[in-house]
Amino acid sequence: MSSISLFSKSIAVAAASLCMAMPSAQASAEKPRVALVMKSLANEFFLTMENGAKAHQKKNSDKYELITNGVKDESDTAGQIKLVEQMIISNVDAIVIAPADSKALVAVAKRAINAGIVVINIDNQFDAAALKEKGITVPFVGPLDRKGAEQVGDYLAKFIKAGDKVGIIEGLPTANNAKLRTAGFQDAMKKAGAKVVSLQTGEWEIDKANKVAAAMLSENPDIKALLCGNDSMAIGAVAAVKSAGLTGKVRVVGFDNISAVAPMLKDGRMTATAEQHADKLAIYGIENALKFLKAKTPIKTLGGIVETPVDLVAGSKK
Numbered sequence: 001m002s003s004i005s006l007f008s009k010s011i012a013v014a015a016a017s018l019c020m021a022m023p024s025a026q027a028s029a030e031k032p033r034v035a036l037v038m039k040s041l042a043n044e045f046f047l048t049m050e051n052g053a054k055a056h057q058k059k060n061s062d063k064y065e066l067i068t069n070g071v072k073d074e075s076d077t078a079g080q081i082k083l084v085e086q087m088i089i090s091n092v093d094a095i096v097i098a099p100a101d102s103k104a105l106v107a108v109a110k111r112a113i114n115a116g117i118v119v120i121n122i123d124n125q126f127d128a129a130a131l132k133e134k135g136i137t138v139p140f141v142g143p144l145d146r147k148g149a150e151q152v153g154d155y156l157a158k159f160i161k162a163g164d165k166v167g168i169i170e171g172l173p174t175a176n177n178a179k180l181r182t183a184g185f186q187d188a189m190k191k192a193g194a195k196v197v198s199l200q201t202g203e204w205e206i207d208k209a210n211k212v213a214a215a216m217l218s219e220n221p222d223i224k225a226l227l228c229g230n231d232s233m234a235i236g237a238v239a240a241v242k243s244a245g246l247t248g249k250v251r252v253v254g255f256d257n258i259s260a261v262a263p264m265l266k267d268g269r270m271t272a273t274a275e276q277h278a279d280k281l282a283i284y285g286i287e288n289a290l291k292f293l294k295a296k297t298p299i300k301t302l303g304g305i306v307e308t309p310v311d312l313v314a315g316s317k318k
Contacts, residue, residue: 031062031063031064031065032064032065032093032094032290032293033064033065033066033067033090033092033093033094034064034065034066034067034092034093034094034095034096034286034289034290035066035067035068035069035087035090035092035094035095035096036049036050036053036066036067036068036069036096036097036282036285036286037069037070037080037083037084037087037095037096037097037098038050038068038069038070038071038097038098038282039070039071039074039076039080039098039099039100039123039124039204040070040071040072040073040074040076040204041070041071042072042073043074043204043230043232043258044231044232044258044259044260045230045231045232045256045258045278046070046098046278048258048259048278048279049098049123049278049279049281049282050068050070050282051279052278052279052280052281052282052283053066053068053282053283053286054066054068056282056283056286057286063290064286064290066286067087067090067092069083070083071083071100073205074100074171074172074203074204074205075100075172075203075204076100077100077101077104077105077174080097080099080100080101080105081104081105081108084097084105084108084109084111084112085108085111087112087117088108088111088112088115088117091115091117092117093117093118093293094117094118094119094120094286094289094290094292094293095109095112095117095118095119095120096120096122096282096285096286096289097109097119097120097121097122098121098122098123098124098282099121099123099124099126099175100124100172100175101172101174101175102124102125102126102127102130102174102175102176103126103127103130103174104174105126106126106127106130106131106133106134106136107134109121109126109134109136109138110134110135110136113136113138118289118292118293119138120138120139120141120285120286120288120289120292121138121139121140121141121142121285122140122141122142122281122282122284122285123142123177123281124142124175124176124177125140125142125176125177125305126138126140126176127176137304139288139304139305139306140304140305140306141281141284141285141288141305141306141308142276142281142284142285142305142306142307142308143276143281143307143308143309143310144180144307144310145176145177145180145181145184145255145310146180146181146183146184146187147184147310148181148184148255148274148276148310148311148312149180149181149182149183149184149185149187149188149227149229149255149274150184150185150187150188151184151274151310151311151312152184152185152188152227152253152254152255152272152273152274152312153184153185153187153188153189153192153227153253154188154191154192155253155271155272155312155314156188156192156225156227156251156253156271156272157188157189157191157192157194159225159251159271160192160194160224160225160251161192161193162192162193162194163193163194163195164194164195164224164225165194165195165197165220165222165223165224166189166194166195166196166197166223166224166225166226166227167196167197167198167199167200167213167216167220167223167225167226167227168182168185168186168196168198168199168200168226168227168228168229169200169201169202169209169212169213169216169226169227169228169229169233169236169237170182170199170200170201170202170229171201171202171203171204171229171230171233172201172203172204173201175204177229178201178204178229181229181230181255182199182229185227185229189227194224194225197216197220197223198216198219198220198223200212200215200216202228202229202233202236202237204229204230204232204233205232205233205236206232206233206235206236206239207236208233208236209228209232209233209234209235209236209237209240210236210237210239210240211236211240212236213226213236213237213239213240213241214240214243214244217240217241217244217246217250218244223250224249224250224251225250225251225252225253225271226241226250226251226252226253227253228252228253228254228255229254229255230254230255230256231254231255231256231257231258231260231261231273232256232258233254234252234253234254234255234261234264234270234273235254235260235261235264237252238252238264238269238270241269242269247269248268251271252264252269252270252271253270253271253272253273254270254272254273254274255273255274255276256273256274256275256276256278257273257274257275257276257278257313258278261273264315265313265314265315265316266315266316267316268315268316268317270315271314271315272312272313272314272315273313273315274310274311274312274313275309275310275311275312275313276308276309276310277308277309277310277311280308281308284306284308288306
């Protein structure tokens, strides 16, 4: 079933929502303008997302205009809020956003909705309690992170045994996708009977994860695996494993399947990652925003989830 047909179902489900928004006059008179607001463009995942969105717009240049922007690093919540505020002032028709913080971006999302802008949440889901507090609902278009992380953890379990020690390096704890991926890793390790001896944040970044992984390995020299919430952190962990002289003895898994980890998967430095199709993720959000904007009657602010694919990518069995 296509993402658009799934979204159509969520329209019916959310028909009782309280908040109302009308398509802007510009959307009905000319091509709608869609803003894609991402996290750090220093992360290859979001560059891939941006490139995918631009390619889609180029093929559909008669249907919409696209504005893309991102922030300096994964934790630049204030910068992302400013970007959304700029898009509100610019009177765009829709904002497709991958929020850096699941709670902190809700208030500015509400301001956008109140201004008649369609808001679609991708990649990292807004916090449900924060949305309820602000009296809004926002559709989430993206993968089920817990499910994807559990798939990666289940594959790792083939190479470890009950009682083995493992560490988890998670993303920013203020991001729901970080929490969900950690939960998925924990689900898999519990089934495998492995012991999680350390859980620390690498803040989605290579350097931070490298330091965290080095500390984990120093404190637990018999650790057997490091489960990382994204591939950037996995790259940092792989470097720490090498520095500790433990390559081939400590397995590393990640999430995102960025191109930079392909050689590591091939030669066994990484055991697995998850492919959530960064090149298509923004497109799913954009297509649903355009579907929303085509409505000729008042549009109810929608809720619900449109699930997008996430697939296991296994590395060499070395």
